[in-house]
Every structure is written in C-alpha cells, then in structure tokens.
Amino acid sequence: MRDTMRNRCVGVVFYVSALFLLLSSGAMAKEWKLSPKQSIAEVVEQAQAGDTLRFVAGVYKQANIIIQKPLVLLGEKGAVLDGSHQHEILVLAAEHITVQGLSFQHSGRSSLNDLAAIKCLDAHYVRIINNQFDNTFFGIHLSNSNYALIEGNTLKAQALNEYELGNGIHLWKCKNARIVKNTITGHRDGIYFEFVTHSTIQENISTKNMRYGLHFMFSNDDEYLNNTFKNNGAGVSVMYSHGVSMHGNRFEENWGESSYGLLLKDIRDSEVIDNQFLANTSGIYMEGCSRTQFHGNEFKNNGWAIQLQASCNDNTLERNNFQGNSFDVVTNGVVVLNTLKNNYWDKYQGYDLDKDGLGDVPFRPVNMFSTVMERVPAAIVLWRSMLVFLLDRAEKVIPAMTPENLMDNQPRMKPYDYN
Amino acid sequence: MKTLGMLLFLSLACLACSVKPEPIAFGKASCHHCKMTLMDPKFGAEIVTSKGKVHTFDDINCMVNFMKEKALPQEEISYLMVVDMAKTKELIAAQQAFFVKGSSVNTPMGSGVVAFAKVEPYEAFIKEKGGELLTWKQVLDLF
Secondary structure (H helix, E strand, O other): HHHHHHHHHHOOOOOOOHHHOOOOOOOHOEEEEEOOOHHHHHHHHHOOOEEEEEEEEEEOOOOEEEEEOEEEEEEEEEEEEEEEOOOOEEEEEEOOOOOOOOOEOOOOOOOOOOOOOEEEOOOOOOOOEEOOEEOOOEEEEEEOOOOOOEEEEEEEEOOOOOOHHOOEEEEEEEOOOOOOOOOOOOOOOOEEEEEOOEEEEOOEEEEEOOOOOOOEEEEOOEEEOEEEEEEOOOEEEEEEEEEEEEEEEEOOOOOOOOOOEEEEEEEOOEEOOOEEEEEEOEEEEEEEOOOEEEEEOOOEEOOOOEOOOOOOOOEEEEEEEEEEEEEEEEOOOOOOOOEEOOEOOOOOOOOOOOOEEEOOOOEOOOOOHHHHHHHHHHHHHHHOOHHHHHHHHHHOOOOOOOOOOOOOOOOOOOOOOOO | HHHHHHHHHHHHHHOOOOOOOOOOOOOOEOOOOOOOEEEOOOEEEEEEEEOOOEEEEEOHHHHHHHHHHHOOHHHHHEEEEEOOOOOOOOOHHHHHHHEEEEOOOOOOOOOOEEEEHHHHHHHHHHHHHHOOOOOOOHHHHHO
C-alpha cells in the first residue's frame, strides 16, 4: 500500500516536471524569418540552440555558412541558396541539425577540395529532408557523422568533363546512416560510401551518373534495398567489403565496354537476393567474391548474365531466372568451387520424365565459345555462325574446354514468377 | 609508287609497335587492378610493358599491388608512369617523381599517395594539406 503510494507520488512528480520541461523548452525555441537581403550568418549567430530559421522565397547569394548549434533550417517554396560557382554553401558542424525544403544551386568546383552544397563534419543526427540540388559539385557530403537521415532529396548535375563532377551523396567514415527515396542524376557516383557501416540505402533512384549509380568501398554490414540503378556509366560497384545485403534492386541498361549491372570485387558473406538485372552489358561481374548467396534474382537480356572469375569460391546461385542473355555464365578458370542449384535457364534443352518440375539431366551454363572469347575477345565476330554452333554442340557432348563441374544438377523446367 | 607505298606501310607498321606511354582516357579507362573507372585526373598511374601493352591504374597502390601480384620482372617493364598532381593528366616517370603521403587528400583507392614532378608544387602542397615526402623506393615498400 505504502509502496504504491510512493510510486504514484514519484509518477506525478515525473509528469509535472516533464510537462514543465516541455513547456519551458517550447517557450524558448524561437522562429526566425529570413529574407534574401538579410545575412544568414548573423541570424545563425544570434539564434539559440533549438531555434527554427525559416527562409522565405528568393535567391540567397550567400555561402560558407557554418552552423555550430542544433538548428532547424526550413525553406519555403522557392527559397534558393546559391554558391555563385565559388563556395561551399552550408557547413553543418553540430549534432541534431535539420535542413528541410531548401534548394541549393551552383556550389563551387575545386580540383583539390571536395566542395559541397551541404557538408557535414562530425555532425551526428543530422536530418536532410526534401531538398533540391541543382548543379552542385558534391551534393551532400558527410564525414565522421553518425545517425544521419537523408530523405526525399533531388540531386541533378551537369558537366562536360568528368572531373567537374562530384558525387551526389558522399559518406566517409559514418555509421548508422539512412538514405531513403532520393533521386540522383548526372553526378560522378550517385551515392558513394567509404568506411561506412551499419547503414541503409533504400528506394533511391540513381540514373545517368558518369561512373557508378552506387559505389561501396571498405564499407561493412550495410544494406541496400529496392533501389533503381539505370543507365549509369558502369552500374553499381561494391568493393572490399563484407556483410552487405543487396535486396530487391533493379539494375538496368548499364551498357558499355567495361560496364556492369553489379561489380563485386573482394566481397564476402553477403547476399544478392530478389534483384532484377535487365539489359546490362554484364549483369554481375565478380572477382574475389566468396561465401555470398545469390537467390531469386532475375537476369534478362544481358550480354553476360554472370561473369564469374576463378578467384570466387563458396558462392551459391539458387532459384534464379536466366532468360534472353547472350551468355549465361562465363568463367576464366577450370576449377569451380561454387554451387548452382535449381535455377531456370532458357537455354536448357533437357527433359523431365518424372514430372517433378526439375530437369533430369544437368545443365552446363558455360558455353564453349564464351570461354574462347574470354581469351580472344575479337572472336565475337564468329558468334552465331555455323562453325561455332557445331563446336558448342561437340563441347556439350564431350566437355574439354569448359569447366566440367560448373553445372546445375537440377535445373528448373519453368521460370519462376518473380513479378 | 610501289616503293613509296611500301615505305608508307613500313613506317605505319613501325608506328604501331612502338613502345611508349599513352595518355589516360579519364572517364573511360578502368583500373587494371581494382576495375574502377578512372575519373579524377589528379590521380592515376600507368605501366607500359616491353611488348607495348599499357596497364592503367587509378591509384598508386593499385599499380604497386598489380606489379607484386603479377610478379612482373623488371626487364619487362618499359615505363612506370604516375600522374603529376600539379599538372593533372600529365604522366611523369615514377622513378623521378616526388611522392607525398599522409596529407588530407583522399585518393581513389585510399593509398593517400600523390605524385609531383617538381619541388615547388609539392612543397606548397605539403604546406596546405600536410603529409611527408617519399621516394619511389619507399612507395614500393608501402603496399
């Protein structure tokens, strides 16, 4: 009885004090209205932690604004911050800063420094939401900033020369970032990760970037889900990382001499699941990739569906669809240490007498001619000729050049329905 | 006329097989070690073999690692070139270049090593960005 009384008392005291805190902080937070003629730096100087700065419509030709306290920057429709092609625009150097609804344009370009529209330095918990970036060198640049949320931004860049472009969203040494529903076009790399861990990249659209739609380096335990990477210089590249989950993405129309949908280089313990690879020069190119699962992916109309270099081992390819690719799997070695299981191959010509939906004879996806092409690329002029057809048939009966063990023992007779 | 044609053919044939460094096509060429597309003309390196084959690299550690992995013998390497950071895109002989490591500049593959052809620009660079001077031999031992 006494105990419950005491508990109740403590509870009441807690609520009253919480209410008091809430009210007092509410009373303290102030809103500042800014017009293009005012100096942003001065207002930032006067503002207290927790205040809101509201930007009314107009072009603010002010740059190098450094923010070192937790503020909320809100842009009304038509509020544009302009870097006059020379400067960095915003530098965030404190925790809990929000930037929302602003437009940024014409940041400076530099060959030595990574000038950005928004640069975050040791700024944890920043939120960058629904902003627009036009012709900025780097769009959003974070270093040493954890728990960032970057959502709903649109980034567009244009340049004649590749060195005049920076990355759209660039993260360096960050943790627990979330990058959601952004659209990035025309940058060097759409999204760039270096030394970034435990982060999520979700539902972004990255198109027509000069190099990669998404670029991962030395970044472990991250996931990217349901993104679209279309028509980029060379697709998506994931390098020197482990524990990366890649689910439900679309890799489309990445065409070119050294172009891929997805490049995996020195990757281990990762997952490539439920993705779509449509019309790429090479769907997946992998080198030094091990212990990675490739399940439920769709490979359609690619030049090569998978280029599996001999340095890959312990990978599992299961329940994938291979349709309309010129070459399904290519490899440059004879020893194969990867598992292929229950995939659908449109080139499979076997039969299914026991009607269990799985073919009764194994399928060898490595085509003899593709092995020749690995060694002599110019040989492609003979592709689809009578001679090559005969050689392929002979090779199927007596494998001599292609790796004997690289086969799917139970290929599926009908494609999986992944729509 | 016939001899002229013959001469022309011969000279063309000689041109085709001459061994010399080629300018790097930034934006198109990819690194022969890490497969990344070369984008930033401040960084980059190139090996030309005695047979005239050109290998491009986006960062100096890629070149060094490539040489070590392939165990390229010295006599098969005709040129070892690196990009002069002060003049971007211009290639200089690695053996004669000045290297700076440990500055605040990030290189494409994280080696942090940049190269200069001349003394003044690298001194100015160190003043602004920090780092220390290395010789090519020291760079070879780094990776």
